[in-house]
Amino acid sequence: MSKKNQPTIEPSGDDVVDLYIKRKKIHPREAVGFFQTVRVLTIWLTLTWFYSAPWLLWDKRQALLFDLPARKFYIFGFTFWPQDFVYLAVLFIIAAIALFFFTAWAGRVWCGYTCPQTVWTRLFIWIERLTEGNRNQRIRLDNSPWSLNKFVRRSCKHLLWGLLAFLTAFTFVGYFTPIRYLSFEIIEFSLSSWEMFWIGFFSIATYVNAGWIREQVCLYMCPYARFQSVMFDSNTLVISYDKARGEPRGQRKKEADYKTQGLGDCVSCNQCVYVCPTGIDIRDGLQMACIGCAACIDACDSIMDNMNYPRGLIRYTTENKLNNKKSKILRPRLIIYGLLLFCLSVSLAAALITRVPFDLEIIRDRNQLYRETADGLIENVYTLKIMNKSQQQQSYEIILSGINGMVLVGHSQISTTPGQVLLHPIRIQVDPDSLTEKRNKITIKIINITHAKQTVERETTLISPVFRR
Known part of the structure; x- marks a missing residue:
């Protein structure tokens, strides 16, 4: 039948679907398997690093501290400034x-294994499982009327959620305010208004995102789910259901010869749906809501093992492999991304290794551009702003160049304490017979005596009222 001759079906009242559907709470069942073991490992590594990193010390100072008021970022042995x-x-x-x-290589592995939303949601679900039981018990508890048992279990769950949310917010703020100092402020109830605000804000955000809305963040708030399809191609590793092997699906006994019944390997147990944290059915194909956590793979493999069927009905694979086509791992897009990633990473590492840990700014005296001394010399006044970006005391030597016979009046050798911004006034005098222009270019070089190979030089102008030709 041509498209022109197809009948028009008017939707009845029962066919209309409300655009704004009330959220149905998802109770994911716990999956066990290789990929879930990897997920648990990455989650605990991520959480251990997050909660412990602010407590690490480096030269008697917090190793990781982003001091916004002082505009200094301390990352182990490095100190970074706005420059x-x-x-x-x-x-x-x-x-x-x-x-x-x-x-492009393996789909949403970031979402499934290391995304903060995934990590904290998994931790909150673990608390929910600890206080309210497994999936079936939690569903029964949701549907049961309020009782003392339900009140106690719910209270314990929300209390633990709140404590974890507070600990998360406290740790996060501890990256911007010295965490030991912040701890004493909490004990003494002397938090500043801004500290109270941010701890409260991130506590509520963690509690709501990981405890209440969970998969809604991935489905509606996260932009990554929207543009991921742009980076996918037919050679991208994604979690897929093998329809050619699994269909038609249906229940059967373990000993049954299901091939004679015309059935595929899928036994319609729905375990892949029960373990999914976003509540999708992977058998419907690749979907935007799939975060690539591989829980459905582990759940399906366990059923395949019980039925003595080969594993891999749901697996990491590519669209080409599912369609019996050749799949390419190395392809132009991946090679370009890899080369860019390698080159930029090496460049950043080299820049950090060769980074000069001090800086120089030259500020001219605006009140008096020049003056003539009693000896007939032309004198200009400058202020050297020297920033010691390192975490050790440094000594420097000032060297002038550009005009023959220049004399530095003031200390030519100075020292700075760790992280100090030193304002050092100097006077430069020169014989007017050596000047060839009214505005003469000179160079001021700072040599780090502590590390002789490190130098910084800046060009400035020496102004004279007269000059000789």
Whole structure:
């Protein structure tokens, strides 16, 4: 029948689907298997690092501290200032390209294994399972009327959720305020208004995101789910259901010869749906809501083992392999992403290794551009702003160049304490017979005596009222 001759079906009242459907709470069943073991390992590594990193010390100072009021970022042995923003920009570019690379290669592995929303949601579900029981028990508890048992279980769950949310917020703020100092402030009830605000804000955000809305963040709030399809191709590793092997699906006894019944390997147990944290059915094909956690793979493999069927009915594979076509791992898109990622990472590492841990700014005296001394010399006054970006005391030597016979009046050797911004006034005098222009270019070089190979030089102008030709 041609499209023109197809009948028009008017939807009845029962056929209309409300655009805004009330959320149905998802109770994912716990899956056990290889991929879930990997997930648990990555989750605990992620959480251990997050909660312990602010407590690490480096030279009697917090190893990781982003001191926004002082505009200093301490990362182990490095101290970064606003002038070092280029490193942060390159780091963000590397992170973006890494996301593109791994998505083009293996889909949403970031979402399934290391995304903060996934990590904390998994932890909150673990608490829910601890206080309310397994999936069936939680569903029965939801549907049961309020009782003392339900009140106690729910109270314990929300109390533990709240404590974990507070600990998470406290730790996060501890990356921006020294966490030991923050701990004493909490004990003494002396938190500042901003500290109270941010701890409260992130506590509520963690409690709501990981405890209540969970998969809704992935489905409606996360932009990554929207543009992931742009980075997928037919050679991308994704979690897929093998329809050719599994269909037609149907229940059967373990000993039955299901092939003679015309059935595929899928036994319609729905375990892949029960373990899914976003509540989708992977058998319907690749979907935007799939976060690539592989829980359905482990659940299906356990059923296949029980039925003595080969594993892999649901597996990591590519669209080409499912369609019996040749699949390519190395392809132009992946090679370009990989090369960009490698080059930028090496460049950033080299820049950090060769980074000069001090900086120089030259500020001219605006009140008096020049003056003539009693000896007939032309004198200009400058202020050297020297920033010690390192975490050790440094000594420097000032060297002038550009005009013959220049004399530095003031200390030519100075020292700075760790992280100090030193304002050092100097006077430069020169014989007017050596001047060839009214505005003469000179260079001020700072040599780090502590590390003789490190130098910084800046060009400035020496102004004279007269000059000789």
